[in-house]
Amino acid sequence: MNPYNYLYVAGLLFTIGAVGVIVRRNAIVVFMCIELMLNAANLTLVTFSRINGTLDGQVTAFFTMVVAACEVVVGLAIIIAIYRSRRTASVDDASLLSR
């Protein structure tokens, strides 16, 4: 086995996350799929850090985790704000601007 196998897993997870963002309609599930994509990117960074023998990839993955945490906080606050005004967490129902 070579370390490139981790990259295949990361690619598959990223693709599945992208499909989830497009297909699912519950805003929270869409959000979880975005988290899955971020995690897949992190796995790529860690794997390349190992392949290259430097820790820079791990530091970048650490920054990605912080950005993901910020994104979760703000995103969930937006979902709560939408839920409060519309009583729904479906991304299809929050379409006031398109009407």
Place this chain on the structure above:
Amino acid sequence: MLTIQTPEAVMFWVLAPLSVIAAISMLLVKKAVHSALLLAWIMITLAIFYIAQGAVFLGIVQIVVYTGAVMMLFLFILMLVGVDASDSLTETIKGLRPIAITAALGFGGLLVSLIARASLGRPAVGLDEANSDGNVEGIAALLFSDYVFPFEVISVLLITAALGAMVLAHHQRTVHRPSQREQAIARFRTGSLGRAAGLPNPGVYARHNAVDVPALLPDGTPAPNSISATLKARGDMLESSQFELGEVDKTVREEK
């Protein structure tokens, strides 16, 4: 030169298919809570991958931050929004699903074939040398020398995110809150004096003191909003009229 031991290979071939299967079923399950649990499993798998690849610090951070904080936040919001807020899984935009799956197959195939054909042109090094002082020490040395400016910027980002969440979660009243006096006046102006005294508990005057029977107001009309909303949603509300007596002397006798 990096050689991968057999235990890690076994771990990989067991956990990698499991994580991909969990990711696919995350898209297929109906309830959002199940998706959250499957995502937590995927994150634990990734943490094991990190630790196996020499990123011990990141593996622990992954477990603490992702499965600990982020997934609990997700579950918390799910409980707040309502656990039964499940997707109907029907497609609202026609033809979206086949297009999405085709695009995903194309994109995934492209990624996999790219990784399969690409080559760095040098053998994989491994982290034994970089981790010789310990993984945490190595990351700390990088974080506080080369990456100290991004580190400061990311702290600004964290503070901004906390402020943003506070602003978004702040609920501003658009109409002014009615005072007690205005509420009392409004109660008397509903037309019926039955509600003037405030709302009774379920079962009051209804000749049946169970919580699923609406109370009767002093003027004899039932008050359905004396029943808990949960019972009403379940359809467990009884009619109070069926407990009425056949002949009641309804003529009011004035007592001196």
